Amino acid sequence: MSAALAQLTSHGTDRRTAADDWRARHHGAVIGYVGADVPVEYITAAGLLPLRLSGSPGTPSTAGDRYLGTGLDPVARSVLTRLLDHDFGPLDGIVVSRDCEASLRLFYALRELRRVDLASALPPVHLVDVLHLPHRTTTRYVRAKLRQLRATVETWAGRSIDDAALADAIAVHERLRDLLTRVAALRRLRPARLTGAQALSVVAATTALPADRATALLEELLTEADLLPEHEGHRVFVTGSPHDTAHVYTALEDAGLLVVGEDHDWGDLLSLRRTAAPTEDALAERYQYNGPTAPRASIRDRAEHTRRAAQDCGAEALVCYARVHDDAPRWDYPAQRAATGLPSVLLSRQPYGALDDEAVQALTGLRPHAAVAR
Amino acid sequence: MNARLASASAATAYQRQWFADLRKEAAQGGDLALVNADAPQEIFRTMGIPYVVNQWWSSIVTAKRRAQDYLGLLAERGYPDDSEQYSSIPLASAFDPDPADAPWGGLPRPTIVLAETTGDVSRKIFDIWDTQPGVSFYPLESAAENDVPTRWWELMPRDWEQAVGSDRLDLMTGELEGLIRFLEQTTGRVFSETRFAEVMDLVNEQQEWNRRTRDLIARARPCPLPVNDSIPSVMIPQWHRGTVWARDAARAFHDEVAERVSAGTAVCPGERARLMWIGRGLWFDLDFYRRFEESHGAVFVWSMYLAIAADGYLRYGGDPLRALAARFAAFSDQLYTPPWSAEWYVKEARHHGVDGVVHLVSEDARGSYFTTRALEAAGIPVLELHADNVDARSADGDALTRTVGDWLERRVHAGD
Numbered sequence: 001m002s003a004a005l006a007q008l009t010s011h012g013t014d015r016r017t018a019a020d021d022w023r024a025r026h027h028g029a030v031i032g033y034v035g036a037d038v039p040v041e042y043i044t045a046a047g048l049l050p051l052r053l054s055g056s057p058g059t060p061s062t063a064g065d066r067y068l069g070t071g072l073d074p075v076a077r078s079v080l081t082r083l084l085d086h087d088f089g090p091l092d093g094i095v096v097s098r099d100c101e102a103s104l105r106l107f108y109a110l111r112e113l114r115r116v117d118l119a120s121a122l123p124p125v126h127l128v129d130v131l132h133l134p135h136r137t138t139t140r141y142v143r144a145k146l147r148q149l150r151a152t153v154e155t156w157a158g159r160s161i162d163d164a165a166l167a168d169a170i171a172v173h174e175r176l177r178d179l180l181t182r183v184a185a186l187r188r189l190r191p192a193r194l195t196g197a198q199a200l201s202v203v204a205a206t207t208a209l210p211a212d213r214a215t216a217l218l219e220e221l222l223t224e225a226d227l228l229p230e231h232e233g234h235r236v237f238v239t240g241s242p243h244d245t246a247h248v249y250t251a252l253e254d255a256g257l258l259v260v261g262e263d264h265d266w267g268d269l270l271s272l273r274r275t276a277a278p279t280e281d282a283l284a285e286r287y288q289y290n291g292p293t294a295p296r297a298s299i300r301d302r303a304e305h306t307r308r309a310a311q312d313c314g315a316e317a318l319v320c321y322a323r324v325h326d327d328a329p330r331w332d333y334p335a336q337r338a339a340t341g342l343p344s345v346l347l348s349r350q351p352y353g354a355l356d357d358e359a360v361q362a363l364t365g366l367r368p369h370a371a372v373a374r
Numbered sequence: 375m376n377a378r379l380a381s382a383s384a385a386t387a388y389q390r391q392w393f394a395d396l397r398k399e400a401a402q403g404g405d406l407a408l409v410n411a412d413a414p415q416e417i418f419r420t421m422g423i424p425y426v427v428n429q430w431w432s433s434i435v436t437a438k439r440r441a442q443d444y445l446g447l448l449a450e451r452g453y454p455d456d457s458e459q460y461s462s463i464p465l466a467s468a469f470d471p472d473p474a475d476a477p478w479g480g481l482p483r484p485t486i487v488l489a490e491t492t493g494d495v496s497r498k499i500f501d502i503w504d505t506q507p508g509v510s511f512y513p514l515e516s517a518a519e520n521d522v523p524t525r526w527w528e529l530m531p532r533d534w535e536q537a538v539g540s541d542r543l544d545l546m547t548g549e550l551e552g553l554i555r556f557l558e559q560t561t562g563r564v565f566s567e568t569r570f571a572e573v574m575d576l577v578n579e580q581q582e583w584n585r586r587t588r589d590l591i592a593r594a595r596p597c598p599l600p601v602n603d604s605i606p607s608v609m610i611p612q613w614h615r616g617t618v619w620a621r622d623a624a625r626a627f628h629d630e631v632a633e634r635v636s637a638g639t640a641v642c643p644g645e646r647a648r649l650m651w652i653g654r655g656l657w658f659d660l661d662f663y664r665r666f667e668e669s670h671g672a673v674f675v676w677s678m679y680l681a682i683a684a685d686g687y688l689r690y691g692g693d694p695l696r697a698l699a700a701r702f703a704a705f706s707d708q709l710y711t712p713p714w715s716a717e718w719y720v721k722e723a724r725h726h727g728v729d730g731v732v733h734l735v736s737e738d739a740r741g742s743y744f745t746t747r748a749l750e751a752a753g754i755p756v757l758e759l760h761a762d763n764v765d766a767r768s769a770d771g772d773a774l775t776r777t778v779g780d781w782l783e784r785r786v787h788a789g790d
């Protein structure tokens with residue numbers, strides 16, 4: 001396997017390693033963040049390391065269940081549990097976005113736990129309320145929220161973020177998005193040079209590593225592309241809930257499918273939207289128009305995006321994976337199915353990080369008789 | 375003490391007549407809005423655009439035992455029948471093959487639907503409305519604040535700018551301006567500032583009556599009325615807020631309660647324990663609230679409906695449109711988001727001198743843990759009932775009664 005790919009997939013999975021390294025070698029601060037609506041550019045610009053927080057499907061989320069109730073997306077419950085267990089190592093701050101309802105509830109729980117002093121040693125928490133309606137009023141609001149985040153990050157970093165540093169950080173993260181787009185193309189080749197699970201881990205690595213390190217590894221991976229092994233499988237496009245770990249993709253690919261694309265923001269959607277200029281105003285628009293994600297976009301926008309993206313990927317089928325207590329995908333699905341016109345399947349109320357038996361059964365209907373496992 | 379409140383009967387009769395009139399008007403091709411409960415209905419009132427509250431219609435369909443049929447109509451179209459049903463049931467009215475057979479003659483097809491983009495699903499339900507012929511959806515942002523002052527109920531009436539935050543108010547005021555322009559263009563009706571000021575004054579007057587009623591009940595010993603009897607007297611006028619009728623209905627309710635207090639009327643003459651009920655109502659078993667009067671002298675004196683009317687709506691001063699933005703921008707935070715929710719329940723528990731709290735925790739437990747914790751920290755015993763135990767299908771009424779009875783003996787009376 002390519003050395004770069006091995007390093008990337010390892011950082012995508014062992015998400016804490018890069019942060020530990022950063023702390024040890026640079027005495028640098030690490031800021032945990034929740035959701036792709038957090039403008040990480042500010043954290044990078046302040047010389048801090050942004051670490052996107054993920055859950056742990058196999059581990060019980062007892063503390064998270066207690067504070068959030070069991071009726072919420074298990075990812076948020078798992079992230080809260082891991083935070084309380086100091087699973088991410090010492091964090092110097094947490095930024096939470098409003099990318100979905102579960103993230104907002106997670107923020108409220110963290111804020112209240114700090115206020116009533118229930119949990120020891122939770123770092124300071126900040127909500128960045130990026131909203132998405134396509135209106136000028138929303139742009140102005142998002143700009144105000146970005147300025148507010150900037151001030152908070154400056155306090156945490158103990159230094160100000162000047163416009164030049166912000167422009168540099170925007171450039172670095174844009175470069176990362178360009179590279180991710182090129183890497184994503186490797187899984188759409190025939191035969192594919194990356195599996196869906198590998199592609200997902202690569203994207204995940206870029207939200208755990210310092211941006212310049214992630215950039216260097218992606219460049220290396222691209223130069224080694226011809227040496228990567230080839231993968232075959234029934235080419236599917238995954239819509240529905242986001243996947244913060246590769247468990248489900250691995251299960252899908254073990255069943256003979258090949259995930260060639262997706263429309264959630266732990267995958268292709270993360271790098272889709274670009275920043276038009278290296279300015280705070282452009283950054284506000286970038287995050288306002290980020291998406292379209294299931295919990296935030298209209299049914300119409302989602303269906304149109306899914307149709308186009310699935311077509312661009314050369315997908316032969318559509319799989320909608322809807323995690324338990326993540327309800328938006330199920331409302332999107334009828335229009336997505338109609339828009340793509342592909343053979344499709346809805347996997348409802350799936351357990352976190354896994355497929356239930358019914359789902360495995362349903363998937364066999366998708367795969368044409370002749371399909372060969374990898 | 376079981377005589378129904380005259381104000382409740384009057385409100386129910388008014389609602390029937392209002393809906394019949396609304397159906398007639400809609401049949402002649404008039405505009406009709408369907409709006410979510412926490413939407414800025416005052417704008418429709420000001421412009422004279424009739425509206426139906428989505429969740430009210432849902433409660434009617436449910437009360438007439440048609441909810442399952444309606445959810446089935448959604449499932450037939452591939453939509454979930456187990457996701458935000460309270461908001462989605464009215465959507466199924468649009469797909470009803472036999473609308474003449476629907477409750478109350480059926481919901482006329484709206485021309486405008488309005489909702490905030492709260493949660494992950496609510497806007498999707500309205501997206502589907504938007505695909506129905508002749509229906510337009512106007513979505514409003516729903517914003518959240520990083521840092522809020524805790525004692526919102528003290529600030530909201532006049533210092534709402536501080537309570538809600540200027541960024542949110544700038545956004546919501548902009549949203550309302552957009553909504554007004556949209557309504558002017560689509561309905562041809564005008565938005566008169568003079569009329570709007572009247573509407574805002576009437577709403578404040580109505581909620582002042584609710585506040586006096588709440589305070590009366592908080593101070594009264596013994597408790598003058600069963601807790602669920604107050605719900606129609608508060609909620610029906612709430613859907614009509616901004617009208618003279620609604621303001622006067624709130625006053626009539628107040629006067630009726632005042633009369634009972636001065637007559638020394640008691641729900642439970644042997645009152646030994648005053649209880650607070652937090653969470654949605656146990657609609658399938660309303661008698662539940664009265665089951666502990668005889669056995670334990672325990673009477674429920676509080677539910678959120680009157681209390682949120684008393685504290686949640688008043689907005690004085692400033693630009694009226696901004697004041698309206700301040701009314702709905704953070705409305706549900708008042709009930710469900712800590713620290714606001716937790717501290718408010720403690721304040722209300724103390725105000726009513728309750729001896730214990732029964733807290734119905736749904737699976738979708740918004741802030742519940744922190745509410746229970748805050749009450750217990752304030753020295754108020756809390757019994758949490760979990761929704762899966764009290765679901766109409768699984769409810770074992772006797773077990774529930776035993777649980778509450780045991781708790782009363784162990785924790786509430788023990789502290790006598």
Ligand code: SF4
Pocket residue numbers: 018021022025026210213
């Ligand atoms: S990879 Fe990054 S964090 Fe690790 S030592 Fe190098 S520069 Fe520092």
Ligand code: SF4
Pocket residue numbers: 375641642643644667668669
């Ligand atoms: S205490 Fe019991 S018996 Fe007496 S009035 Fe109340 S309900 Fe009736």
